[in-house]
Amino acid sequence: LVRLRSRLSRSQTSLGKGLLSLLSREHLDEDTWEEIEDTLLTADVGVAPTQELVDRLRTRVKVLGTRTPDELRGLLREELLALIGTDTDRTLRTARHTAEDGTARPAVVMVVGVNGTGKTTTTGKLARVLVADGRSVVLGAADTFRAAAADQLQTWGERVGARTVRGPEAGDPASVAFDAVKEGIAEGADTVLVDTAGRLHTKTGLMDELGKVKRVVEKHGPVDEVLLVLDATTGQNGLVQARVFSEVVSITGIVLTKLDGTAKGGIVIAVQRELGVPVKLIGLGEGADDLAPFEPEAFVDALLG
Numbered sequence: 001l002v003r004l005r006s007r008l009s010r011s012q013t014s015l016g017k018g019l020l021s022l023l024s025r026e027h028l029d030e031d032t033w034e035e036i037e038d039t040l041l042t043a044d045v046g047v048a049p050t051q052e053l054v055d056r057l058r059t060r061v062k063v064l065g066t067r068t069p070d071e072l073r074g075l076l077r078e079e080l081l082a083l084i085g086t087d088t089d090r091t092l093r094t095a096r097h098t099a100e101d102g103t104a105r106p107a108v109v110m111v112v113g114v115n116g117t118g119k120t121t122t123t124g125k126l127a128r129v130l131v132a133d134g135r136s137v138v139l140g141a142a143d144t145f146r147a148a149a150a151d152q153l154q155t156w157g158e159r160v161g162a163r164t165v166r167g168p169e170a171g172d173p174a175s176v177a178f179d180a181v182k183e184g185i186a187e188g189a190d191t192v193l194v195d196t197a198g199r200l201h202t203k204t205g206l207m208d209e210l211g212k213v214k215r216v217v218e219k220h221g222p223v224d225e226v227l228l229v230l231d232a233t234t235g236q237n238g239l240v241q242a243r244v245f246s247e248v249v250s251i252t253g254i255v256l257t258k259l260d261g262t263a264k265g266g267i268v269i270a271v272q273r274e275l276g277v278p279v280k281l282i283g284l285g286e287g288a289d290d291l292a293p294f295e296p297e298a299f300v301d302a303l304l305g
């Protein structure tokens with residue numbers, strides 16, 4: 001929690017502490033409620049969730065009357081957790097399992113998102129977590145458009161002990177993805193992680209490409225997870241991207257990266273609301289250990305300091 005706090009320090013200062021200090025004012029007049037609303041909007045909580053939260057807080061603060069700092073903290077904690085959702089299933093399906101035809105097969109995880117959001121880094125970090133947990137992992141370098149992406153992924157693979165399947169430069173991403181899963185099956189791997197290209201210049205181009213990758217991979221069996229990687233620092237723009245991707249492939253989980261570099265931690269709430277898909281992982285830095293499962297309680301506690 002200490003580490004999470006230090007990594008989320010920017011969101012903590014502006015969102016957590018900001019709200020607590022506003023709510024502690026002796027007179028909660030209209031101006032103060034407006035400031036509370038602004039604080040939430042600035043932290044990218046999103047319009048509808050902000051309105052809901054402010055309404056709930058107004059009602060509850062009125063009932064409470066005098067407020068001690070602890071009471072306020074408890075109340076805010078409860079309301080933020082209610083917005084984020086504490087009983088949502090956030091497990092990652094990464095374990096080897098038995099297919100319908102009775103054969104065992106690796107879990108297949110596709111990692112999608114716009115270039116620069118941290119897709120390749122996230123794929124590498126996830127491989128590391130899985131390998132550290134005793135799983136065998138095969139990486140598929142299906143981002144064949146960014147010249148350095150396959151090298152970057154392979155470097156991660158070598159570092160963590162996962163084999164990387166790659167194709168020729170500018171080759172067909174779907175065929176690399178297909179080969180990676182084939183290799184994973186042949187090797188008896190636990191998990192195949194497929195890094196994909198995220199060129200968003202045209203929506204139809206992306207649709208064709210990602211859709212094709214998924215369809216081709218599905219020739220081996222169903223895809224277990226499609227993780228959408230979003231850069232938390234991109235705010236509303238990230239939400240627009242999220243919408244486009246979710247129209248192309250059905251997303252099973254969100255990875256929010258770069259939460260260490262932003263005061264906009266409220267994006268966790270907005271993006272779940274926007275897509276109806278849970279945040280499953282968060283990126284808290286560039287290092288190999290900087291990927292964490294998203295745990296609402298720990299997150300809110302870190303925000304509130």
Ligand code: GDP
Nearest residue numbers: 115116117118119120121257258283284285286
């Ligand atoms: P891709 O194009 O989506 O595959 O993006 P990359 O994986 O190459 O990442 C782009 C940049 O973001 C790199 O410099 C990464 O080190 C950095 N990055 C990725 N995740 C995080 C994170 O959680 N926090 C920070 N601060 N940087 C990150």
